[in-house]
Amino acid sequence: MLPSLVQAGFELTVILLPQPSKCREHRLAPPHPARDSERRILQEPGSWEFLRLIPPKWNGGKRGFRDLSGVVTPEGNRRKRRTLLQFLSDHFCDMEFLRENVLQKQMQKVSLENRSFTIIQDKYGRDIAGACFILQHGGSVKFRDREWIRSDEYRRFSAEVLKFQAVPVEAIDASGCAINYHGLDNLLPLKKLQCLSLQRCPHVDDWCLSRLYLLADSLQELSLAGCPQISERGLACLHHLSNLRRLDISDLPGVEYPGLTQILVEEMLPNCEVVGTDWTQEGPEEQPQDPASPIHAKPAARDLGDPCGVS
Amino acid sequence: MLRRVLQLGLGRSLLIRGLETRSGNSILDWDGKVSEFKKKIQSIMPGEPSNLMCDTKHLPPEHSDVVIVGGGVVGLSVAFWLKKLEKRQGAIRVLVVERDHTYSKASTGLSVGGIRQQFSLPQNVQLSLFSVDFLRNINEYLAVVDGPPLDLQFNPLGYLLLASEKGAAVLETNVKMQRQEGAKISLMSPEQLQKKFPWINTEGVALASYGLENEGWFDPWSLLQGLRRKVQSMGVLFCEGEVTRFITSSNSMRNSDGEEVNLKRIHEVHVKMDNSLEYQPVECAIVVNAAGAWSGQLAELAGIGKGPPGTLEGTKLPVEPRKRFVYLWHCPQGPGLETPLVTDTSGVYFRREGLSNNYVGGRSPTEEEEPDPADLEVDHDFFQNKVWPHLAQRVPAFEALKVHSAWAGYYDYNTFDQNGVVGPHPLVVNMYFASGFSGHGLQHAPGVGRAVAEVLLGGCFQTIDMTPFLFSRFYLEEKVLEQNII
Numbered sequence: 001m002l003p004s005l006v007q008a009g010f011e012l013t014v015i016l017l018p019q020p021s022k023c024r025e026h027r028l029a030p031p032h033p034a035r036d037s038e039r040r041i042l043q044e045p046g047s048w049e050f051l052r053l054i055p056p057k058w059n060g061g062k063r064g065f066r067d068l069s070g071v072v073t074p075e076g077n078r079r080k081r082r083t084l085l086q087f088l089s090d091h092f093c094d095m096e097f098l099r100e101n102v103l104q105k106q107m108q109k110v111s112l113e114n115r116s117f118t119i120i121q122d123k124y125g126r127d128i129a130g131a132c133f134i135l136q137h138g139g140s141v142k143f144r145d146r147e148w149i150r151s152d153e154y155r156r157f158s159a160e161v162l163k164f165q166a167v168p169v170e171a172i173d174a175s176g177c178a179i180n181y182h183g184l185d186n187l188l189p190l191k192k193l194q195c196l197s198l199q200r201c202p203h204v205d206d207w208c209l210s211r212l213y214l215l216a217d218s219l220q221e222l223s224l225a226g227c228p229q230i231s232e233r234g235l236a237c238l239h240h241l242s243n244l245r246r247l248d249i250s251d252l253p254g255v256e257y258p259g260l261t262q263i264l265v266e267e268m269l270p271n272c273e274v275v276g277t278d279w280t281q282e283g284p285e286e287q288p289q290d291p292a293s294p295i296h297a298k299p300a301a302r303d304l305g306d307p308c309g310v311s
Numbered sequence: 312m313l314r315r316v317l318q319l320g321l322g323r324s325l326l327i328r329g330l331e332t333r334s335g336n337s338i339l340d341w342d343g344k345v346s347e348f349k350k351k352i353q354s355i356m357p358g359e360p361s362n363l364m365c366d367t368k369h370l371p372p373e374h375s376d377v378v379i380v381g382g383g384v385v386g387l388s389v390a391f392w393l394k395k396l397e398k399r400q401g402a403i404r405v406l407v408v409e410r411d412h413t414y415s416k417a418s419t420g421l422s423v424g425g426i427r428q429q430f431s432l433p434q435n436v437q438l439s440l441f442s443v444d445f446l447r448n449i450n451e452y453l454a455v456v457d458g459p460p461l462d463l464q465f466n467p468l469g470y471l472l473l474a475s476e477k478g479a480a481v482l483e484t485n486v487k488m489q490r491q492e493g494a495k496i497s498l499m500s501p502e503q504l505q506k507k508f509p510w511i512n513t514e515g516v517a518l519a520s521y522g523l524e525n526e527g528w529f530d531p532w533s534l535l536q537g538l539r540r541k542v543q544s545m546g547v548l549f550c551e552g553e554v555t556r557f558i559t560s561s562n563s564m565r566n567s568d569g570e571e572v573n574l575k576r577i578h579e580v581h582v583k584m585d586n587s588l589e590y591q592p593v594e595c596a597i598v599v600n601a602a603g604a605w606s607g608q609l610a611e612l613a614g615i616g617k618g619p620p621g622t623l624e625g626t627k628l629p630v631e632p633r634k635r636f637v638y639l640w641h642c643p644q645g646p647g648l649e650t651p652l653v654t655d656t657s658g659v660y661f662r663r664e665g666l667s668n669n670y671v672g673g674r675s676p677t678e679e680e681e682p683d684p685a686d687l688e689v690d691h692d693f694f695q696n697k698v699w700p701h702l703a704q705r706v707p708a709f710e711a712l713k714v715h716s717a718w719a720g721y722y723d724y725n726t727f728d729q730n731g732v733v734g735p736h737p738l739v740v741n742m743y744f745a746s747g748f749s750g751h752g753l754q755h756a757p758g759v760g761r762a763v764a765e766v767l768l769g770g771c772f773q774t775i776d777m778t779p780f781l782f783s784r785f786y787l788e789e790k791v792l793e794q795n796i797i
Contacts, residue, residue, distance in 0.1 A: 086457055089456060089457075096456065099456045100454075100456055103454055103456055104451075104454070107450070107451050107454070181447065206465060206466075206467055207447050207465070207467065209467070210467035210524055210525075210527075211524060213523055213524070231464075232648075232666060233464065233465065233466040233467065233468075233527075234467070235648075236466070236468055236648045236649055237467050237468060237649075239648070239649035240523075257666060260666050260667075261666065264647065264648040264666065265648065267647055267648070268647055268648045268649050
């Protein structure tokens with residue numbers, strides 16, 4: 001097995017023994033340049049870029065049914081861009097273990113933040129528990145006939161929330177909150193919720209969208225703009241939301257063909273106004289841009305999509 | 312002084328040799344010789360494989376605790392859970408033997424990739440629920456340092472099972488049981504069905520069950536690659552070879568009734584390399600049969616079924632390969648983005664593929680129409696005669712469609728009761744089965760892998776009770792029928 005860094009450290013001359021052939025699976029195609037921005041979104045604040053603790057997003061979605069290109073990758077592909085930590089973990093099992101631990105801790109952190117507020121739920125009811133959960137994450141809540149309640153920058157909020165016991169929650173703004181699949185447990189019992197904004201939430205993905213059917217009776221406005229992990233497959237399960245009047249699906253980096261997806265979603269939800277990228281400007285394939293023409297300054301289809309829409 | 316003499320002496324002899332090389336090129340070949348020499352020295356150094364005599368990189372190791380025959384999704388899942396549930400890191404040495412590393416005939420890569428909880432057996436529903444949980448948290452389970460996160464391309468649109476008058480009562484009881492287990496299934500009448508999916512022709516449909524959550528389809532190839540990557544990083548060894556022989560020993564014992572029972576134990580597995588007669592005997596403690604469509608053949612190699620019929624020795628593993636066709640067609644006016652995987656009363660199923668109105672589907676043939684499983688050639692007439700008419704009847708828009716491509720794959724079909732075989736064999740004490748899933752192996756792979764690892768390491772099933780799936784039911788003639796086979 002791999003030698004230990006501790007043992008090697010005690011030797012006067014450190015001989016780095018080569019890694020016994022462990023047949024590491026080689027890294028797949030290098031990350032797509034357009035996806036770098038979502039890597040920045042996915043990175044936790046304060047993590048060190050050079051440590052490469054957050055792996056890059058994989059654009060493995062473009063393969064066919066039986067594409068075998070991922071099976072064998074030439075050695076040369078793997079040798080590029082090795083950092084010091086990767087080099088050390090290749091050769092010492094302590095470093096490998098440490099890095100695996102750090103990775104696990106980061107994933108656990110998100111799930112810890114998404115625990116349910118069972119005590120508040122039992123005492124004050126589900127609406128209050130849901131409101132406290134959102135406020136704890138830095139979002140804002142609006143009870144019926146009341147003003148918006150926000151938490152301050154230290155995620156504290158006043159205890160007047162606990163007084164609204166019989167008042168249902170009408171709107172939730174969870175923009176940028178670290179809510180994940182389990183965290184939605186706190187929002188789904190809010191049966192009178194009319195307006196939900198999940199803009200730029202880094203952990204909201206297709207699985208979360210497949211749970212939103214529970215809010216179908218009341219939900220009228222939904223915003224998913226800027227969520228990096230949502231794709232057209234998650235958008236397809238919004239067909240349960242028959243009362244939806246306004247849906248915002250602009251700026252979704254996970255959706256490959258925003259124009260076509262918007263058309264299909266509009267067909268799926270005939271009573272709903274779907275706000276997305278302005279699809280009249282795009283074609284199905286990249287048309288060769290005339291460099292002299294000043295109008296199309298930006299190539300249309302595959303990028304992150306202009307958030308305000310090209311007018 | 313002595314050193315200088317030696318140097319002179321050596322130098323002269325080298326020079327003489329160099330001038331007298333047979334090939335004619337003298338010291339120009341020196342660089343080649345030096346690099347060869349360096350390679351030889353490097354191979355003697357500790358840590359490098361020793362290639363002095365012969366190259367053994369491609370051969371499996373001589374000893375391994377567990378040998379898993381079959382490197383598809385079920386075999387890799389067993390390997391993953393064995394390494395995950397072992398008590399101490401590095402306690403168990405696992406070897407996965409797969410004879411085709413391109414997976415050209417393996418059922419995993421050729422599968423349509425659906426996952427559903429709509430089964431008639433509670434254990435199957437529990438397995439599916441666990442597997443969907445596994446798939447949802449796949450980046451926690453299969454995370455590899457420096458590896459990119461896995462994208463399974465899961466499509467959460469659910470399954471829609473249609474039932475005629477005959478099957479409506481059974482469907483309702485099944486749905487009740489599934490809901491008790493925790494699946495989110497809704498029952499729909501024909502009117503509700505017509506309202507929700509206007510492109511369906513509800514003639515002949517009495518009841519429909521629709522999965523609201525945790526059902527859908529995904530890319531099996533990325534699951535396979537993700538498992539491979541993770542399992543390699545956990546230290547499981549892979550070998551490209553075929554198992555040709557088991558070396559077993561027999562032990563005769565008396566059971567409580569006084570009858571003599573012959574217990575067998577596998578000691579060695581002979582793994583033959585591809586395109587050669589070379590084989591390596593691997594000494595092992597446990598063999599896991601995850602060979603999919605070929606598990607019946609593998610069981611025969613171990614002597615299972617060689618005995619007078621009607622006895623436990625004479626009970627074969629009733630798993631055989633059955634060929635199934637899948638067709639990809641394009642229909643411009645077909646059902647929209649919200650289409651679930653629809654299973655018709657006639658057995659025809661289809662689902663959407665991608666954004667441009669392509670559909671994937673097929674039908675299980677009846678016993679009389681079973682195609683010959685010798686190869687994977689596609690029968691296009693089967694689509695024309697047996698699939699298309701039912702498709703067009705259920706979805707009128709499918710009257711105008713164009714088939715773009717088709718492929719065939721194997722079901723590891725359990726001819727006894729179409730459910731998997733999991734657990735040890737009663738007589739060959741160290742062979743464990745994990746096959747025979749008859750078309751739902753992919754969606755149960757994570758659960759089955761965990762069950763096999765639990766019974767291997769702990770002696771009994773701990774999380775999901777898979778005792779109805781043991782081999783002994785074939786001898787005791789206790790059928791555990793699964794009615795919802797697609």
